Amino acid sequence: QSALTQPASVSGSPGQSITISCSGTSSDIGRYNFVSWYQQHPGKAPKLIIYDVTKRPSGVSDRFSGSKSGNTASLTISGLQAEDEAAYYCGSWMSNNTPYVFGPGTKVTVL
Amino acid sequence: QLQLQESGPGVVKPSETLSLTCAVSGDSFSNSRYFWGWIRQPPGEGLEWIGSISYSGTTYYSPSLRSRVTISVDTSKNQFSLKVKSVTAADTAVYYCARYNPYHFDYWGQGTLVTVSS
Numbered sequence: 659q660s661a662l663t664q665p666a667s668v669s670g671s672p673g674q675s676i677t678i679s680c681s682g683t684s685s686d687i688g689r690y691n692f693v694s695w696y697q698q699h700p701g702k703a704p705k706l707i708i709y710d711v712t713k714r715p716s717g718v719s720d721r722f723s724g725s726k727s728g729n730t731a732s733l734t735i736s737g738l739q740a741e742d743e744a745a746y747y748c749g750s751w752m753s754n755n756t757p758y759v760f761g762p763g764t765k766v767t768v769l
Numbered sequence: 770q771l772q773l774q775e776s777g778p779g780v781v782k783p784s785e786t787l788s789l790t791c792a793v794s795g796d797s798f799s800n801s802r803y804f805w806g807w808i809r810q811p812p813g814e815g816l817e818w819i820g821s822i823s824y825s826g827t828t829y830y831s832p833s834l835r836s837r838v839t840i841s842v843d844t845s846k847n848q849f850s851l852k853v854k855s856v857t858a859a860d861t862a863v864y865y866c867a868r869y870n871p872y873h874f875d876y877w878g879q880g881t882l883v884t885v886s887s
Contacts, residue, residue, distance in 0.1 A: 660815070694873035696816075703865055703880050704808075704816065709873040747816050751872040757829045758806075758869075760816040 661686070662748055662761035669767040670738045678764045680731045680748030686759075688729035692751040695724060695733045698763075699744045708733060735766070743768045771795035773866050773878035780884050781860075787853040787883055791866030798847045799824050804869035807840060807851045809862040810880075817862075821869050822849055856885045 663681040670676040680693065687693055695708035706715055708724035711731060721736045731750075735742055748761040777789035789807075797803055806821035820830040822840045830838055834853070842849045853860055863882050867874040 690872075692872035696874075698816075703877040704874075705877070706873055706875050709870075709875070715875065745815075749816075749818075749873065756832055757821065758818040758872075760808075760818060763815040 660762045661752065661756075661759050662750060664746075664748060664761040664764045666762075667765045667767065669769055670735075671769045672738055672740065674738050675734060675736045676738060676766065678733045678735075678746055678748075678766070680733070680750075680761050682729050682731075682750060684729055686729075686750055686752045687726065687731055690751060691726065693724070693726060693731040694749045695722075696747045696749065696760075697742075697744050698747065704747065738768055740768050742766060771797055771868065771876045773868065773876060775864060775866050775878045775881040777864075777881060777883070779882060780886055781856055782887050783857055783885055784855055787851070787856050787860060787885075789851045789864055789866075789881065789883070790848050791850070791878060792846070792848045793868075794847070797868070799844065801825065802870070804829075804871075805842070805849045806867050806869045806874060808865045808867060808874070809860075810865070811859075811862040814862075819851065819853075819864075858885050861885045 691711045696704035698704040711726045712724045747763045772794045774792045781787045804821040807819040839852045863880040865880045866878045868876040
């Protein structure tokens with residue numbers, strides 16, 4: 659069981675915006691700006707789409723954006739497209755004892 | 770462009786040791802900024818961080834796997850390895866290697882499926 663919490667599924671229609679949450683505690687997400695987000699299509703390796711809460715790697719669409727409020731980080735996908743249908747995982751540095759944890763993942767469905 | 774490639778047996782018997790290697794091509798392997806990690810994903814389930822190692826050999830492990838996992842680095846071959854001992858069916862998963870660029874994984878291998886079965 660992950661130390662981070664994500665909704666199991668989120669859906670939206672093409673063109674809409676959706677937001678996926680990733681909840682932690684005041685000791686991890688709330689304390690550090692080290693949240694990252696990964697997109698994974700079936701049968702493929704995960705792809706980094708957001709790091710350090712808000713930063714986008716080169717080549718990642720600006721339709722993906724990240725934010726944080728308190729102990730919860732969020733990934734927003736704007737202008738939802740069919741190709742965005744995938745699983746999305748948050749990840750965070752936690753502590754020296756447990757340097758990294760992934761969230762349980764959220765399945766995004768484009769209606 | 771950095772590339773990572775996992776290799777190793779696709780089937781391991783219960784109670785035996787799972788061994789995988791990740792070959793890294795690119796010029797960042799010796800850069801002390803980066804760590805090199807292993808992540809696994811059981812069929813139909815989510816990602817689980819296993820552990821990471823630096824070029825100099827500093828390791829970090831997931832508390833839940835620490836007693837069974839060893840990660841090592843071979844700097845002469847630009848590769849790092851994973852060993853998981855006393856495997857059970859619960860260790861069946863796709864195993865990924867990736868570069869840890871504090872504090873995220875920015876380059877991933879394609880993954881390799883390891884099945885624990887007699």
